[in-house]
Amino acid sequence: MISLQDYNPPQNKVLGAIIFILLWVGMGLMFANMMLFDVVVMPLYLALLLWIVPGAILTPYLNNANPSKKLKGLAKIIIMFVISIIAFGSITLFAVLALDYYPANGTPLTVQNFPVVKYGYTQSRSGDKTLCADISYQNHYKRFDFPEYKLTDSSLYHYVQLQTTPGYIGFDVIRSKKLVK
Incomplete structure (x- = not known):
C-alpha cells in the first residue's frame, strides 16, 4: 500500500x-x-x-x-x-x-386576482414577523411576503392581486403584488 x-x-x-x-x-x-x-x-x-x-x-x-x-x-x-x-x-x-x-417585446401587463390558500408569517432574526400568503398559480403553490401589512390584516383580505407579464422564456414575471378584499 x-x-x-x-x-x-x-x-x-x-x-x-x-x-x-x-x-x-x-x-x-x-x-x-x-x-x-x-x-x-x-x-x-x-x-x-x-x-x-x-x-x-x-x-x-x-x-x-x-x-x-x-x-x-x-x-x-x-x-x-x-x-x-x-x-x-x-x-x-x-x-x-x-x-x-426581461419581458418579451410587446407583451401586455396582465392583472389577476388569486384566492389565498393559506396565510402565515415569516420571522426574521430580530424576531419581526412578516405576513405571507400562499396562492395556487398555474397549479403550483407560490408564497408571497407582504411586509407592509400587519399580521392581523390576514382576516381582512381574501385575494392576492398580481400584475404579471410573460417573460422572455415564457414564465410569468411578477411586476407588482398586493392583498385585496
Missing part, C-alpha cells in the same frame, strides 16, 4: 483555481437566484433540476480531471458533487432566471 506521503499526483493548479473562482461566483449567484425566484413564476421542481443536473453531469469529469492528495474515493466524489452543484448549477439557474426576467 502506498502512503499519502509517497503518492504525489500531478496537480492541475489552473483547473483548481478556475473551480475555486466558479465556486465563489456560484455562491454569490445563489443569493441572486433567491431574489429572482421570488419574481419569476417558475415551478420549484424545474428550478431544482436546473440547479442540480449540471452538477451531476459535470461531477464525473471534474473528479477525474482534478487529482487530489488528500481526498480519495467517495469523499472526493461527494465534495466535487457539492462544488459542481454550487458552481455550475447556480450559474445555469441564474442564466435561465435572468433571461426570463
Whole structure:
C-alpha cells in the first residue's frame, strides 16, 4: 500500500483555481437566484433540476480531471458533487432566471386576482414577523411576503392581486403584488 506521503499526483493548479473562482461566483449567484425566484413564476421542481443536473453531469469529469492528495474515493466524489452543484448549477439557474426576467417585446401587463390558500408569517432574526400568503398559480403553490401589512390584516383580505407579464422564456414575471378584499 502506498502512503499519502509517497503518492504525489500531478496537480492541475489552473483547473483548481478556475473551480475555486466558479465556486465563489456560484455562491454569490445563489443569493441572486433567491431574489429572482421570488419574481419569476417558475415551478420549484424545474428550478431544482436546473440547479442540480449540471452538477451531476459535470461531477464525473471534474473528479477525474482534478487529482487530489488528500481526498480519495467517495469523499472526493461527494465534495466535487457539492462544488459542481454550487458552481455550475447556480450559474445555469441564474442564466435561465435572468433571461426570463426581461419581458418579451410587446407583451401586455396582465392583472389577476388569486384566492389565498393559506396565510402565515415569516420571522426574521430580530424576531419581526412578516405576513405571507400562499396562492395556487398555474397549479403550483407560490408564497408571497407582504411586509407592509400587519399580521392581523390576514382576516381582512381574501385575494392576492398580481400584475404579471410573460417573460422572455415564457414564465410569468411578477411586476407588482398586493392583498385585496
